[in-house]
Amino acid sequence: MSSMNTPELSAAMWRKSSYSGANGGNCVEVAPGFAGVVPVRDSKDPNGPALAFEASAWAAFVAGVKAGDFGA
Template identity: 55%
Template sequence: MTDLPALNWRKSSYSNGNGGECVEVAETPDGGRYIRDTKDRSLPPHHFTAAEWQAFIQGVKAGEFD
């Protein structure tokens, strides 16, 4: 991750403090997002373009992942 700009990571409000599934999200200047696993920050984060992120959010709101 050394080539990434300084990012402001936010922990998901759905993450729990019991060592369970925790993710952090950082917005990029162009509206994209990086997602990382808080349990192993040595792994590279997943990157989504702004269009990919919007499609994901629309899918969540439409119940596609229920």
């Protein structure tokens, strides 16, 4: 895994999955627009910490979720 700098996220435009539903649920939010990384945070704790994943790792994770690789 390569080293990367954590982006400055104070002006990030966070978005929640359309699958999250109206009740909040267990959701993550992502902030698009950062070159090479995807910032992710817990929607229930917007002031808490965020993680920054390499874009290729995030894409592989999303593909795995869509393929059902992680079960229920």
